[in-house]
Amino acid sequence: MSNNLRINKNNFIDQTVRISFKFNGKKLFGYKGDTLASALLANNIHLVGRSFKYHRPRGIMTCGSEEPNAIVQIGNDPSLTDPNVRATEIELFEGLEAFSQNCWPSVNFDVGGINNFLSPLLPAGFYYKTFMWPASFWEKYEFFIRHSAGLGKSPTKPDQDLYDHQYAHFDVLVIGGGISGILSAKLSAEKGLNTMLVDDKNYLGGSTIYQDDNNFKINNENSNQWIKKQIEDLKKLPNLTIKNRTSVAAFHGYNYLLARENLNDHLSSYERKGNIRQRLWKIRAKKVVIATGAIERPLIFSNNDRPGIILSSSIKKYIDYYGVKTGENISLFTNNDSAYETAISLNKSGVKVKVIIDIRENSNSILSKQVERSGIKILKGYTVIDTDGYKKIKSFDVMKLSKDGGSVVGNKITYKCDCLGISGGWTPMVHLFTQSGGKLKFRNNDNVFIPDENKTPSKQISVGSSNGDFELDDVINNTVKNIKIFLGLDKNDLENLNIKCSKEKQKRNIWLLPSNKPISKTKPFLDFQNDSTAKDVKLALREGFKSIEHVKRYTTTGMGTDQGKLSNMHALGIIADTTGTNMGDLGTTTFRPPYTPLTFGAIVGRNVGKFFDHTRKTAIHDWHVKNKAQFENVGQWKRPWYFPKNGETMHQAVQRESKAARESAGILDASTLGKIDIQGEDASEFLNRVYTNAWSKLAIGKCRYGLMLNEDGMVYDDGVTTRLAENHYIMTTTTGGAANVLSKLEDYLQTEWPELNVYLTTVTDQYSTMSICGPNSKKIIKKIIPSLDLSDESFPHMSFKNSKINNVNCRIMRISFTGEHSYEINVQSNYAKDVWERCIEAGKEFNITPYGTETMHLLRAEKGFIITGQDTDGTLTPSDLQMDWIIGKMKYDFIGKRSLYRSDTIREDRKQLVGLLTDDPKEVLEEGAQLVESLDKPIEMLGHVTSSYFSPNLNKSIALAVVRSGKKLKGKKLIVPMENKNINVTITDTVFYDKENKRLNA
Amino acid sequence: MFIINCPYCGERDQTEFSCGGEAHIERPKQPTELSDDQWAEYLFMRKNIKGIQFERWNHIHGCRKWFNVIRDTSNDKIHAVYKMGEKPPIKSL
């Protein structure tokens, strides 16, 4: 079978370029310009997939983004395969391989098809009802559901394609390149406005471009000829950007839109190599024109889902645009004039339409009369009641409608066919309008929701059929008239065109067509992708669901990847009919972005791998790498974690580093600590207000540890601040807190205390910090700066000196986070690596040992120093941390002070920081482990471990924990229950090592 | 995503700003003289209105200045932007 359904006269398919492709492993060919769907139809392949619940055979039903059935997997490369692609949208390319989804083992023989025969057992809410009970069976149900259902397969390897983001600013964005979009873009660009026109197809002109019929004329030309000239003119306009293959996915507030441009999905893998696959446009437009068109509605009757049942306008596009006959024996079923256009197109291409079933009693349009005259049989006031055929439609039954349209009368007539076109009128594509916050109004005479121009949130306008104008004359006249007002245009040559349109608007709407059988014996599908029927909706209403949002979720109507583009209106209509409500009062369900699915690749763009987030490295980073540091991520920073030697484990390295730091000398890169330069005549007063302790009396050249709270009294950050001069301080913050502390301080300065003359500048990156600790630290500093007086009298603990190392200015603070005698050297970052290397060189004879964050944590835990964010979690006051000494009781106010004596913060049974020793000194607790007093059930949780290490300097395990009423419980035995053992611990003081602080001055 | 007219820089994308919650809640001058309830009123109670809300915003990825915004939270329409310390240009809507 090879392209026997292809006709040879058309302008859009290049029949000189043959393209071979595979569908379910079978080699086929089509032509340049085909979509996968048109090529499959040309090969007489309708059956492309199985439905989600009943696994019913399903065929190509449409020619666009609303396609519910023809959803395929493209390719089978584990990193490039693409699931859930609509065959109606993907352009054919050489080597394309497509596979049916949702069928096993094959589309022609499907195991799940048995569900079709079980369908009486699978009603609305089936998933909720069946899989609810018993709960223990859920895993089995889930396995069953996942195995037999599923929409495509995700790639298993990382995506190798490139994606791009681009920002764009335009005066006017026109969405949709059909006739109304073309005219809008032309008027806008001619006015000199910077305009962008996007269309999701690879051509412009919408359905007008293939409307070659003398029933539709503009200025005495067939409409396709006229629009072609308009497009040629359009392309010459300099201030117009046209993007084809670009679909707007989201319309946010303030005219911010996201559009995805497909750059190479239509190319063969050879042509794609190395190029960008998709570009996500982030567009701000001063004004937006929505010209997204309309989608034809299906008709709802029993077994309306068989392969070969296709929307009438799609049949027309397949024949007129692609030159593909969707069948040899086609009939049409309609409630409006659109099907007659299709009949004329088919006739012209030599396909005889057997019969047109029209539920209207009559139509007086020129078009329908012309069809009637051509000899096509028309059954007026009739309806299709059922169809037959399994993998393809074979026949359909019709009966006469009663006068009120509520039932059928007379005898059943059966017609054979291989394709049935259906047309239920048109639904404006208002998705983008409502996404932007626009509200819809209901037009009763033809049952459509259209944009309410009085409830439009931003500078935008809907035109053409997306605004409810479906006929050529209305589309052109209203578009030109409304765009003229919208853009403030003068008179233009698109006004007063001579338009001939031979259609009539008259339509007879019956949401659910009657049958000769009771509804329980019929299968009138509403949502083809999710297999929900009109029966399901009625059942949901009987079971008490009233809100349309609930009915939608209960029946899953409109919840597929097509977002119910075909099904929503009918579902609403049936609800309105059944409940006796006006559709306008019922409203619609919410349309959410994206309008058509977006790839994750397009969303993330280039922000993958090492570009996912910034990486911050200290100025000494290269030295750490060279010396085999293992790194730890602290926020965006890479910090050395430990420096393993000769194949040491982490534990071994940390034990060695910790011992060396206490026995001789250790050196730490502390550059990541936040540093804020504070200047101004009120700097001291400012510090008084932000820290809990007193600052006014701190002498120049001295350092002080400070604790910062939130207004709720909880510890927020801590660090040492040094007074460099009368009105000049340098504050250090935790690594993770740096940015937030600066913002918080700025907030207070700008909003609460604008009277203070204080300036804050972050200098975290400008200065690097290295901390040298241990009993030999003094000797090392002496070697580097021989001139510096390091005596305790001249340079005591908690003081600072300016100095020079090899002519490099540095600030040296004598401060300690380890409890050892130690110095912190701060230098401008571009000298840091050199200074660091001088320290290492000078320290060689003392076995100076570089250590990382793990050893730092261990050493400070030995001293009971907290790490905010590890030992605190935003629920601990200074008192909870046993740090009452740092509260400036004499101070009138500071951030958080009032909260320290709220009824809740003065409770004695708050969780409080304590030390823990394990009865077995070798047993190291897990951080996060729970503490209990007794194992009798129910077990009461008293607190948890916040820090835990094996201390090589004490030769035992130590831990910090927060425990309810912990301050009073010193000496108490508690239990840490673990998975396979219970560990006995005793509450102790938080300081484990050198309680008298003798080593600071050693 | 909306556009905010920073009183110092002009119109910028929302992504450059961060919201600091309800505006015009002044930190009490004498917290120690407040009862627990009065302090709690300042500390915890914030409005979350569907409709017109007075908010603090910070041009955090720009000039880093704080200012006030009157925004309709139901549709993100911004009715006014004014500097810290200034009186709202609109009393109520």
Ligand SMILES: [Zn+2]
């Ligand atoms: Zn600004």
